[in-house]
Each structure stands twice: as C-alpha cells, then as structure tokens.
Amino acid sequence: MTRPALLECALGAMNLGVIVLDHARKVVLWNRWMAQHSGQHASEVLGRDFLDVFDGMRGRRIDGAVHHALYDNFPAILSQTLHKAPFPLYVDAEARQRGERLQQAVAVTPLDMPGERRHCLIQVSDVSYAVHRERLLREQALDLRLQSYSDGLTGIANRRHFDAAMDNEIRRTKRSGSPLSLLMIDIDFFKPYNDYFGHQQGDETLARVAHALAGMLHRPLDLIARYGGEEFAVILPDIGEDQARQLAEAMRARVEQLAIPHAPSSDFAQVTVSIGMATRTARNSAETAVLIGTADRALYAAKRAGRNRLVIERIE
Numbered sequence: 001m002t003r004p005a006l007l008e009c010a011l012g013a014m015n016l017g018v019i020v021l022d023h024a025r026k027v028v029l030w031n032r033w034m035a036q037h038s039g040q041h042a043s044e045v046l047g048r049d050f051l052d053v054f055d056g057m058r059g060r061r062i063d064g065a066v067h068h069a070l071y072d073n074f075p076a077i078l079s080q081t082l083h084k085a086p087f088p089l090y091v092d093a094e095a096r097q098r099g100e101r102l103q104q105a106v107a108v109t110p111l112d113m114p115g116e117r118r119h120c121l122i123q124v125s126d127v128s129y130a131v132h133r134e135r136l137l138r139e140q141a142l143d144l145r146l147q148s149y150s151d152g153l154t155g156i157a158n159r160r161h162f163d164a165a166m167d168n169e170i171r172r173t174k175r176s177g178s179p180l181s182l183l184m185i186d187i188d189f190f191k192p193y194n195d196y197f198g199h200q201q202g203d204e205t206l207a208r209v210a211h212a213l214a215g216m217l218h219r220p221l222d223l224i225a226r227y228g229g230e231e232f233a234v235i236l237p238d239i240g241e242d243q244a245r246q247l248a249e250a251m252r253a254r255v256e257q258l259a260i261p262h263a264p265s266s267d268f269a270q271v272t273v274s275i276g277m278a279t280r281t282a283r284n285s286a287e288t289a290v291l292i293g294t295a296d297r298a299l300y301a302a303k304r305a306g307r308n309r310l311v312i313e314r315i316e
Ligand SMILES: Nc1nc2c(ncn2[C@@H]2O[C@H](COP(=O)(O)OP(=O)(O)OP(=O)(O)O)[C@@H](O)[C@H]2O)c(=O)[nH]1
Pocket: 153, 186, 187, 188, 189, 190, 191, 192, 194, 198, 199, 200, 201, 202, 203, 206, 228, 229, 230, 303, 307
C-alpha cells in the first residue's frame, strides 16, 4: 500500500472527526467520521468556506480559534464544559431528529507545511460517554451526601446532621451573642403502641409525627433531627425562651391534633409527645453538652409530670 493510500485508510478509520482548512478557511479535508455524524459527505463540503458549512459558528469561540490558528499560529482546546457541543453532530438520525448533539471536545491546531500557507486542523472527539459518567458520579455523590445526613425512615435530619448543626449553631451564637433554644421531643408510651399495632405501623407513625413536626418549622436555620429511636431534637437559633415556648407548645398540640389512635394500654386515647426545652443565652453561655443535658432533663421531668406536656428547665 502506498503511503497516501495508507494515510487515507487510517484517516477513514479514525474514531474522531478530522477537518483541515486551508489558509482561506476552505475545507480541504473531511474524514469519514465527520460525514457519518454531520450527515454531509466530503463531496458536499470540500472546497467550501468553513463558515458556509457551519453557518451557526460565525462569531463563536470556534470561529475565533480557527482565526487565531490560521493567522496568529495559536492552538486552542475547547473543552465541553465551557463550549457545549459546538458542532451540529449527532450519533445517528434519531438523535438528529431529537436535536440531541454529541458532547464534544474540540482541538484547533495550526498546520505549517513547507511551501504552503498555514492550514488549520480541527479535531472533534465524542465525549458523550465521559460526560454521562461524570453526571452520574455527581448525582451519586449528591445522593450519598443526602443519605449520610438524613434519616432513612422519617426523611428528616439524622443524628450526625444534628451534631454538625449543633456545633455550628453553638459557634455562631458565641460570636453573635444571640440566644439558641433546643427542644427534645419524645413520643409517649411508644412501647405499648408498638406492642399493640406492630413495629411496621410504629414506623409509619414515627414518620407521620416527624413530618408534622417538621412542617411547623419555617425559618431556614431551624432544624429537626431524629435524635434516637422515637426521640427528636429541634434546634431553634436566634430565638429566646418566650418564642421557643410558643413554638414548642404549638408542636405538642399539632401532634395531638393528628389524632392518631393509641394502644388501649396507653394512658392516652391518641398519640402524644412530651417536650423538654432549654435555652442558651449570652448570660448562661452554656456549652453543647450542658444545653442538651438540660433539655433532656426537662424532657424526663415532662414524662414524670404525666406526659403530653412541655417542661422548660433554665440554665443558671
Ligand atoms: N416502630 C419503631 N419503634 C421504635 C423505633 N425506635 C425505637 N422504637 C421503640 O420505641 C419504644 C420506646 O419505648 P420506651 O423508651 O420504653 O418508652 P415509651 O414506651 O415510649 O414510654 P415513655 O417514653 O416513658 O412515654 C421502644 O419500644 C422501641 O422499640 C423505630 O425506629 N421504629
């Protein structure tokens, strides 16, 4: 095989688009890959002006890159992230109908040949697969992040999320001096509920209560988390005892209003919650453990006092 025939054969077999333009920007080489994905055979484009073949490219980045390659001897690489699918190239006729272009990475290179004015080589690679994989990986990473910060059963924040948010809020409150209230909320007589209705219905009720409580929070930094089995914790930044008390009382009443029938052996006809509350202020400057410990003690006081109630314990 002669050398030109060999080169012709290799060019035809290449798995990327190859275009060569002469100094006047006329197409002088167009390989089979380009014909296959553009729908234009070499005989239709050879000898034509590049911008006549690709009218939509006028004034675009690729037009500038060709200009710089031909007249300033500058090469350029157009990554698909910044220049999405510049050429109208498609994987097949169906994709063309849908207008779904191949994702492309484009390299524009000056070609200096002895005795000729400068030409320019344009290489187009199909990076659709890489782009698809990258998108998939990004989505998976986001999913994992969400999963690692939310509780699978109820969909609210999990304990890890609570710990991180609590650290942040304590730090923020130390800087700003604003108050920070914490509620610990526990479903009353949940063991008899599970024993009577079964664990699966117990799960459903847990999720329903979590959802109802979460629906009461409207400020962006308020956070409700599943703290333990049937216990929730609510972080309320920037509100002092009075406002937090009103919200906590409304949350208690909201669960009662759900009117979820309780087990016959419970003291209550409906599912209820007990709530313990404590507030960090600039004056008491409580650390995380003290705030949580105090809200926890208040919760147990609410249980001892008969349940379905709110108890506030002050930090001295
Ligand atoms: N269905 C279900 N039950 C859970 C889950 N996590 C914890 N529990 C149950 O919650 C119940 C908690 O019971 P206890 O701590 O004894 O207290 P209680 O019966 O709720 O009574 P008081 O808290 O004193 O009002 C236990 O029976 C746990 O099995 C869960 O994810 N799903």
